Amino acid sequence: DKLGLALVGLGQYSTHQLAPALQETKNVYLAGIVTGTPTKAKAWKKKYNIPDSNIYNYENFDDIINNKDIDIVYVVLPNSMHAEYVIRAAKAKKHVICEKPMATSVEDAERMVQACKENGVQLSVGYRLHYEPFNKRVMELGQQQVYGKVKTIKANFSGNFANGSLDVWRLNKEMAGGGPLMDLGVYCLQGACYTVGKTPVAVTAQFGEVTKPLIFHDVEQSIKWKMYFDDGAVAECETSYADNGNELSAVAEKGWWKLNPAYNYNGKKGETSDGKIDLPDIFEQAYQMDAQAESFQKNKQSITPGEMGLRDLKIITAIYQSAREGGKKIMLT
Ligand code: NAD
Numbered sequence: 001d002k003l004g005l006a007l008v009g010l011g012q013y014s015t016h017q018l019a020p021a022l023q024e025t026k027n028v029y030l031a032g033i034v035t036g037t038p039t040k041a042k043a044w045k046k047k048y049n050i051p052d053s054n055i056y057n058y059e060n061f062d063d064i065i066n067n068k069d070i071d072i073v074y075v076v077l078p079n080s081m082h083a084e085y086v087i088r089a090a091k092a093k094k095h096v097i098c099e100k101p102m103a104t105s106v107e108d109a110e111r112m113v114q115a116c117k118e119n120g121v122q123l124s125v126g127y128r129l130h131y132e133p134f135n136k137r138v139m140e141l142g143q144q145q146v147y148g149k150v151k152t153i154k155a156n157f158s159g160n161f162a163n164g165s166l167d168v169w170r171l172n173k174e175m176a177g178g179g180p181l182m183d184l185g186v187y188c189l190q191g192a193c194y195t196v197g198k199t200p201v202a203v204t205a206q207f208g209e210v211t212k213p214l215i216f217h218d219v220e221q222s223i224k225w226k227m228y229f230d231d232g233a234v235a236e237c238e239t240s241y242a243d244n245g246n247e248l249s250a251v252a253e254k255g256w257w258k259l260n261p262a263y264n265y266n267g268k269k270g271e272t273s274d275g276k277i278d279l280p281d282i283f284e285q286a287y288q289m290d291a292q293a294e295s296f297q298k299n300k301q302s303i304t305p306g307e308m309g310l311r312d313l314k315i316i317t318a319i320y321q322s323a324r325e326g327g328k329k330i331m332l333t
Helices: 012-021 038-048 061-066 079-091 106-118 133-143 180-196 284-297 306-324
Strands: 003-008 028-034 072-075 095-098 123-125 150-160 202-207 222-228 234-240 242-252 255-259 270-272 275-277
Touching: 003 012, 003 284, 012 284, 028 038, 028 061, 028 284, 061 079, 072 079, 072 284, 079 095, 079 106, 095 284, 106 123, 106 306, 123 284, 123 306, 133 180, 133 242, 133 255, 133 270, 150 180, 180 222, 180 234, 180 242, 180 306, 202 306, 222 306, 234 242
Parallel strands: 003 028, 003 072, 072 095, 095 123, 150 234
Antiparallel strands: 150 242, 202 222, 222 234, 242 255, 255 270, 270 275
16 A cells, blocks of 8 residues: 655645656655645645645644554755654654755754654655665765775766845755755765765865855855765765756776766766766656655665764764864864
8 A cells, every 4th residue: 555645845846846756656645735825735735636634734734643644744845944844743653754954953853863763753864866776876886896996086066046046045044054065065975975885084175255245145155075984085075056066976996987967856877987877767756755655664764764864964064164164174983
């Protein structure tokens, strides 16, 4: 039987990626919605055939504890709201999927992991690239040392949003937790970690120049950082809201590989020192949610657990600290 999932927050990502993906999933289906906007509730009810009894708003959300149709709550709200809704979902005894970045502070991330543990539910992060062939190939090449040990990694995920196309909350430090590092850079950090299958032992970082001060006065415009691994591998990463970039590459002892674009929903491309990486383009959010639902059903930890989201918040916090302290090396262990 398919598990029932409720989406919390019906913004861009829920509307254009997750709801369509849930039409293709095998282990899970769109059973309910949580929204503060009555017109959206009406439109979604009609489009996806959702019964009134499975439609919640932010006030009556906790009643979801009594709803047998809903097994999973997927939190797709602005970053600073993830903690509250993940914890409320856990208290309602629902498994939780939470969008990236999992939280806006290490403390919130710890509370989220704890709440899910205490309530006997699983927490999984919406790290879609773990469920997608090109990035999975990178994990295999790096972690299984197909070309020997990885020496250096390069990761850049940037988008040119300096034209005013960013949502207001993404430019608000309190709601977003930070700028492109929180939003896009988290993919670079993730990419570096899963290339080697390790967590870095130290980071250094520098904020980039602010060329658009009217837009970037609360969050950073861009940031560059390095992650140092215990075996000597070093990752050079960057992210910007005023530039373009979409690369995840590595040089190992006996070869190299590169994805570009690495992080887009579709059209990923890859190459190794042996030639083109030929893999299918899949609807990765559908694969992601199917895999997460299966892990919930089997009571097996997902491959992107809350602990991974917490780890990443610790790394992000150290990156910001280094940048604020003039590039000082911050140890993570
Ligand atoms: P969005 O702004 O389009 O949607 C946010 C939703 O939250 C809206 O429906 C909005 O009405 C609702 N909301 C409720 N209270 C709000 C408040 N106080 N202020 C602002 N909005 C409020 O954003 P989005 O792009 O859908 O992103 C939502 C989350 O999903 C973010 O955490 C983001 O990082 C994540 N995301 C992940 C991916 C991915 O590829 N995994 C892609 C896009 C977004």
